[in-house]
Amino acid sequence: MKMNPTICRIYWSFFGHLKPPYRKVLKFSKSFSGSSTKSWIFQSFTLLLLVASFICFVVVMGSSYYFLLPSSETVFKHEVNKNANISEHSDFISEGCNLFDGGWVIDESYPLYNASQCPFAERGFDCLSNGRKDKGYLKWRWKPKNCEIPRFNVRLVLEMLRGKRVVFVGDSLSRTQWESMICMLMNGVEDKKSVYEVKGNKITKQIRYLAVRFSSYNFTVEFYRSIFLVQPGPAPRRSPKRVKTALKLDQLDGISKEWIDSDILVFNTGHWWNPTKLFEMGWYFQVGGKMKLGMPIDKAFRTALATWKSWIENRINPNRTRVFFRTFESTHWSSGTHQNCKVTRLPLSNVTEKQSSSISDAIVNSVKNLSVPVKLLHVTPMGVFRSDAHVGSWSDNPSVPDCSHWCLPGVPDMWNELLFSFLRSQ
Numbered sequence: 016m017k018m019n020p021t022i023c024r025i026y027w028s029f030f031g032h033l034k035p036p037y038r039k040v041l042k043f044s045k046s047f048s049g050s051s052t053k054s055w056i057f058q059s060f061t062l063l064l065l066v067a068s069f070i071c072f073v074v075v076m077g078s079s080y081y082f083l084l085p086s087s088e089t090v091f092k093h094e095v096n097k098n099a100n101i102s103e104h105s106d107f108i109s110e111g112c113n114l115f116d117g118g119w120v121i122d123e124s125y126p127l128y129n130a131s132q133c134p135f136a137e138r139g140f141d142c143l144s145n146g147r148k149d150k151g152y153l154k155w156r157w158k159p160k161n162c163e164i165p166r167f168n169v170r171l172v173l174e175m176l177r178g179k180r181v182v183f184v185g186d187s188l189s190r191t192q193w194e195s196m197i198c199m200l201m202n203g204v205e206d207k208k209s210v211y212e213v214k215g216n217k218i219t220k221q222i223r224y225l226a227v228r229f230s231s232y233n234f235t236v237e238f239y240r241s242i243f244l245v246q247p248g249p250a251p252r253r254s255p256k257r258v259k260t261a262l263k264l265d266q267l268d269g270i271s272k273e274w275i276d277s278d279i280l281v282f283n284t285g286h287w288w289n290p291t292k293l294f295e296m297g298w299y300f301q302v303g304g305k306m307k308l309g310m311p312i313d314k315a316f317r318t319a320l321a322t323w324k325s326w327i328e329n330r331i332n333p334n335r336t337r338v339f340f341r342t343f344e345s346t347h348w349s350s351g352t353h354q355n356c357k358v359t360r361l362p363l364s365n366v367t368e369k370q371s372s373s374i375s376d377a378i379v380n381s382v383k384n385l386s387v388p389v390k391l392l393h394v395t396p397m398g399v400f401r402s403d404a405h406v407g408s409w410s411d412n413p414s415v416p417d418c419s420h421w422c423l424p425g426v427p428d429m430w431n432e433l434l435f436s437f438l439r440s441q
């Protein structure tokens with residue numbers, strides 16, 4: 016199956032006189048087409064020739080389209096939807112394939128839903144409705160290096176979730192994934208009125224609990240806001256004045272009992288573990304009833320994760336509940352402060368610096384060797400590329416640009432596709 020690259024090479028030699036960045040794109044496409052052709056099954060050689068030429072043509076035209084746009088970014092990986100024929104039923108996640116090692120490829124079949132038609136996509140994340148004009152950011156799909164994520168099949172997933180309880184726990188990034196999942200699934204439900212928030216609540220930033228019921232499928236998708244996972248409380252008497260809140264690192268959030276009887280349980284925490292959101296707001300750590308004013312944040316974070324770990328091992332029944340932990344969701348603030356946020360038109364090509372995060376490293380270590388299996392949703396490396404996919408100024412508050420949250424539809428949809436693919440592979 017080496018025909019595809021060979022034919023592509025003809026196009027490359029044709030365009031070989033173009034400027035260096037142009038060649039770089041073509042090289043990316045080439046290395047990509049070499050590895051993913053294996054899964055193609057063709058009945059005739061002629062068909063193969065035709066399809067391969069067509070793909071190369073579209074790759075090249077697509078690349079030139081992007082490079083003619085005025086843009087200072089380089090393209091990461093350009094690829095036309097070659098895997099459009101990904102089977103919806105076979106399991107493409109082979110043993111030993113690292114789903115989180117890969118690249119973003121263009122796929123015209125995306126996005127998976129229209130946020131302005133989904134009552135559970137909050138306005139602040141619906142970038143198109145808030146005035147974003149470029150739409151290229153909607154067209155990227157995550158492609159692991161050595162395998163395929165099965166194509167999202169809404170009917171299959173709706174059936175898979177029948178009678179189940181899905182629970183998201185964490186900060187606003189969990190709320191985004193919760194909204195994304197509901198919108199993805201609602202597309203497959205004919206009677207939209209059969210999907211509703213159980214108490215008729217509206218989505219707000221501070222709300223502690225939201226539950227959306229898919230009544231024709233008898234399941235709920237719930238969100239519990241718990242930004243640190245551990246329990247905050249009032250400052251003990253005789254604490255220094257600056258202490259307003261004691262974050263009890265050895266005690267899981269009081270609402271955690273609500274998380275126990277779930278079938279799918281997805282955690283995150285991370286964005287609030289920084290001095291601005293803790294110390295500057297008067298939040299300090301407490302362990303064993305004693306304030307630990309000098310405790311560094313990374314140590315406190317590991318202590319909280321140890322508390323989470325022992326709660327999982329003691330309270331969760333692995334025969335019922337599938338547990339996931341999402342790692343740090345990349346941000347793209349320039350100059351390291353929350354001041355500058357420039358959303359790009361295209362994903363980044365050079366991401367050498369921000370591939371790792373100490374928050375993610377701590378999470379990766381803490382999910383190892385648990386008596387209850389915990390699947391890692393290691394979204395850090397894939398998010399690093401997506402400087403094009405943040406809310407930016409297309410939020411409900413354009414005066415405060417946002418390079419932490421993501422537009423919907425967008426990157427959080429891919430987190431859900433990964434989650435569904437894990438569920439399907441069991």
Ligand SMILES: *[C@@H]1O[C@H](CO)[C@@H](O)[C@H](O)[C@H]1NC(C)=O
Pocket residue numbers: 055056057100
């Ligand atoms: C796509 O899949 C279908 C069904 O599996 C198969 O019949 C068809 O030949 C495939 N097409 C291509 C282009 O691979």
Ligand SMILES: *[C@@H]1O[C@H](CO)[C@@H](O)[C@H](O)[C@H]1NC(C)=O
Pocket residue numbers: 129130131132
């Ligand atoms: C989404 O739906 C709205 C309202 O129905 C419509 O105006 C808009 O064109 C749609 N957007 C896309 C990208 O299809």
Ligand SMILES: *[C@@H]1O[C@H](CO)[C@@H](O)[C@H](O)[C@H]1NC(C)=O
Pocket residue numbers: 177178179233
């Ligand atoms: C809905 O799901 C629950 C939990 O799995 C189950 O106990 C109940 O019987 C289901 N109800 C219907 C009507 O299927």
Ligand SMILES: *[C@@H]1O[C@H](CO)[C@@H](O)[C@H](O)[C@H]1NC(C)=O
Pocket residue numbers: 332333334
């Ligand atoms: C889980 O299932 C296994 C095998 O069916 C059983 O031995 C074990 O006791 C169950 N564990 C719990 C916590 O129910």
Ligand SMILES: *[C@@H]1O[C@H](CO)[C@@H](O)[C@H](O)[C@H]1NC(C)=O
Pocket residue numbers: 365366367368
């Ligand atoms: C990628 O970024 C690093 C650090 O910013 C830089 O040293 C390197 O030259 C860049 N590589 C490319 C190919 O642009």
Ligand SMILES: *[C@@H]1O[C@H](CO)[C@@H](O)[C@H](O)[C@H]1NC(C)=O
Pocket residue numbers: 384386
């Ligand atoms: C994993 O956990 C078991 C018991 O829970 C322990 O005996 C073993 O040493 C642990 N392994 C590692 C590598 O931590």
